[in-house]
Amino acid sequence: MSELHPAQKPDVIRAEYLISAVRQEQYPPGDEPEIAFIGRSNVGKSSLINSVCRHRGLALTSATPGKTQTINFFRVFFKLSHNNSEARRQIFFVDLPGYGYAKTGRSTRRQWAKFIEEYFLQSSRLKRIYQLIDIRHPPMESDILFHQWLRRQGLPVKIVATKSDKITRSRMKEHMGVIARTLGIEPEQILIHSALSGAGRDELLDDIVQILLQ
Structure with missing residues (x-):
């Protein structure tokens, strides 16, 4: 895997909304790698995307779950340093419907589950699921x-613990340990993030850029 130039940090230079889809034929064309964001309703997917891209209105947020x-x-445009030169890369961010919202009708939940499963199993561009x-x-x-x-399907999933500004730093290790033990992973595999403070943004960017450099 290629390494980043240590003198400069990667960053997003531009991001734009492309399309909303529920079927494969509606996905945007292109061969850029894809990174998908999934989680329970109201966990902060859209806020995280906006924070990473530094574009407050890019992904619409709502206080209403579901x-x-x-x-x-x-489509997100990155600037990064690679082998002592500056490079530009493009990537797709994919914001998926939240799961686990009890007030969503059963038929709607089944519909969401169907097109989310199809996306995960059929997208040839998918490189990471957060x-x-x-x-x-x-x-x-x-x-x-x-x-x-996700793990049974062999999909490249990584955990992001959101809303880290809502707990004290002294309790963060404990909470990450609970998440790790429950999911059967190591705490070091978990990224943290706060859309409010921006904490963890650089680490998340570094992880994304490693995908771009593969």
């Missing part, structure tokens, strides 16, 4: 079941 009802594609979990609470049954399903 608001995202389609697969939303964004599963978001609220750091304040232990993973819920839907988090556990979804994580297990």
Whole structure:
């Protein structure tokens, strides 16, 4: 794997909304790698995307859980240093509907599950899935079941613990340990993030850029 030039950090220079889809034929054309964001409703997927891209209105956020009802594609342009020279790379960010929202009708949940599963199993561009979990609470049954399903499919999933500004730094290690033990992973495999403070943004960018350099 290629290494970043140590003198400069990668960053997003531009991001744009492309399309909302529920079927494969609606996905945008192109061969850019894809990174998908999934988690329980109201865990902060859209806020994380906006934070990473430094574009407050890019992915629409809402206080109402279950608001995202389609697969939303964004094209994100990165600037990074590679082998002592500056390079530009493009990538798709994919914002998926949240799971586990009890007030969503059963037929709607089945519809979401169908097109989300089809996306995960059919997208040839998918390089990383960030599963978001609220750091304040232990993973819920839907988090556990979804994580297990992703791993059984051999999909490249990584955990991002969101809303890290909502707990004290002294409790963060404890909460990350609970998430790790519940999901059967190591705490070091978990990224943290706060859309409010921006904490963890650089680490998340570094992880994304390693995908671009593969």
